Amino acid sequence: MQKILDAVLAGETAALGSLPVPEFYRGVTVHADEVEMFAGESTQDKDPRRSLHVDEVPTPEPGPGEALVAVMASAINYNTVWTSIFEPLSTFEFLRRYGRTSELAARHDQPYHVVGSDLAGVVLRTGPGVHAWKPGDRVVAHCLDVGLEHPDGHGDTMLDPEQRIWGFETNFGGLAELALVKSNQLMPKPAHLSWEEAACPGLVNSTAYRQLVSRNGAAMKQGDTVLIWGASGGLGSYATQFALGGGAIPVCVVSSEQKAEICRRMGAELIIDRSAEGYRFWKDEQTQDPKEWRRFGARIRELTGGDDPDIVFEHPGRETFGASVFVARRGGTIVTCASTSGFLHQYDNRYLWMHLKRIIGSHFANYREAWEANRLITRGRIHPTLSSVYPLEQTGQAAFDVHRNAHQGKVGVLCLAPEEGLGVTDPELRERHLPEINRFRGV
Template sequence: MGDAVHPFLEAILESRPPDAIERLELPDEFVAAHLRAEDTDMFRDVEHKDVRTSLRVGPVPMPELAPDEVVVAVMASSINYNTVWSATFEPVPTFTFLRDYARQGGWAARHDRPFQVVGSDAAGVVVRTGSGVRRWRAGDHVVVHPVHVDEQEPLTHADAMLGVDMRAWGYETNYGGLAQFAVARASMLVPKPAHLTWEEAAVTPMCGSTAYRMLVGANGARMKQGDVVLVWGAAGGLGAYAVQLVKNGGGVPVGVVGSERKAEAARRLGCDIVVNRVEIGLSDDPDPSPEETVAAGKRLGSVIRRETGTDPHIVFEHVGQATFGISVFVAGRGGTVVTCGSSTGYRHEFDNRYLWMRLKRVVGSHGANLQEQSETNRLVSTGAIAPTLSALYPLTEAAEATRLVQNNGHVGKVGVLCLAPEPGLGVTDPETRARIGADRINPLREFAPASSL
């Protein structure tokens, strides 16, 4: 298996032409971070669910390629929180998603296997194209965004995120990005920003585009110049992109973080006002009482009004149960709470009077369609948005990287080198890289833990 991989890596490093890459034989197996269906119940009645015991790294079989798909030699990937959910088999085992998808029959049946290759980000090189792929060819440098849609579903043409068959790649499908090779639909690809390394390019697709849809796109909060935007987890995977988008759009980012280390990271990204959770008396309790919610909301609102002269116009919410009540409370009259996830729990409790009597809105947001992903990618390609890579691990340590995210010990995004033999490869536009500057491209690298590459 290892010997079969080397020809592709050699061809990529030597920038061989498309026909030379197409002549190489795909391996029958490849190394991937994956889960096993036999482990689904391993955490039943277990309080501390350590993803290092469920997430395996080893060989899996190469699937057959559908007409609308490509095989990508993955040079680098990254960890998203959905991989933590997958590896803890919560809130439901993701093998349930694979079985449901397989019931469609045809090519979908390949996804129901006793293993699941996880990972919802990837940067790499196209090495095979299906017979129906038109816009991509072998040798193209791409990033993969994780929105897996059915192009023949009517709603997809209005907004891919509304499609009933929309799935999160590497979470609700198989053959995701934490692997030497990945299988993706052609509609999931955008060009890799040429000035970035593989690992820098790999950390933006999911979180960067999700934040863009939430804040900037027509489907989200529609932020405008001057808006005060409260960003929970401002130094995390999503929040770090939200801060940059607010700052670039003429808004005022107000970040909430959990430590002084993360406060410094948020400032490095452009956060004008940073509030430590301790400062407002917000505990780590994922289910605060109504009294605690109002008290913390009043303290947070007081800080924001003192610093900006107004209540938040937008609250960027993805923490969920622990913070949602505060978000609804603290948003200004007529303001918007835009939410895309619930890492602390899905059941949200809030005082509806603050929503209804003060004319606030709650906007649900999920992922990003291809156009929104393309717009995000353009901002990255011009240097307007910087990758938020901090830590970097080899594929063999994917479980350790996921554990870091599970424990919220990371800043920004945690990258994983897959086929790339070392950091720093993949730059094809060194002039743009020099113009933007290394510090701007990597604002969070100094926040890497000692265990990182």
């Protein structure tokens, strides 16, 4: 592994194809024999630092249409938190189900799960049938794993019944020294970004692009008022950038003045600090409070000059969904991609059907959407939202921070990269955008 790292650091990536691939590599794992370790504990008390391990695991051989990547850096997503606390179910159920589909997929059904759905690194090997990528290519990976053998996926790959999220529903993910991906997950690494900066946008940037910009999502247009929950977080920080860059008017909902200041740094002007303003959308565990919905809607109209949101960018789920349906304008759209506060949503359907609103489900992105989102990063139009970086050995702490919402933007992890700041090959473009690249750092 050291020879591989030395070649990457020396810029001699063309030589990687001739270097031997290690038989084992270090990866962050959960263990199948520990899935009951948090039994009886509340979700918030479950601690990823107890369940995430750094293990030596066997290196998989790339099959047809696959690539083995030397991972320089990765990042934490909420799916890694879910994996680490075994909610809403153990990901070993995904691996077992996948393993039954083919002899090639059976490799994923292991008593360990190497996690992680982001990476920036260098291609080491490609399997049969891979022509677009070669050893030495600097790449990032999006997290859609799909073979496209089913007709339903050929209009939109996210509709393929065999699509999976790599590193969550498959093994050999990106929080590791090596990772196994489909070749159609690979995209060019943005040359002006370091490895850890390039690794952090993949999942969230692509998800936000489909959810907000794509015709498969809300199809945002110029002038739309967009309510963005968690606007300084992993998903929301990219949604805020897309809204501002696309001529929309973001209304950013955050939970502290510190997070409000981050939104101002991005250029947002309309901000609601829901902690400071004391919004409580639930009276108790069973009962929502429509008076709080109305107070929240009035606050939005106060900021916008009387406009209700054309689009509500939803991902908290249970805690906020009733309010989201209520505040969207007549004919407006609530687009949801996650449920970090709970999967069972409740809302008053009168405000949906009688006001002709729409709820759209949005899950990650297809290759084209991910490519377009990455191209905006590559051109310096959208910027990474990296706030802090951990070494691979401290991935459990990084996931703990995200689980407790004690972070801003994205949390990165160094895998093979020995330190931050490496991997930049376009310093001129970087210099032009350095304030934007760093605006989440140290917050």
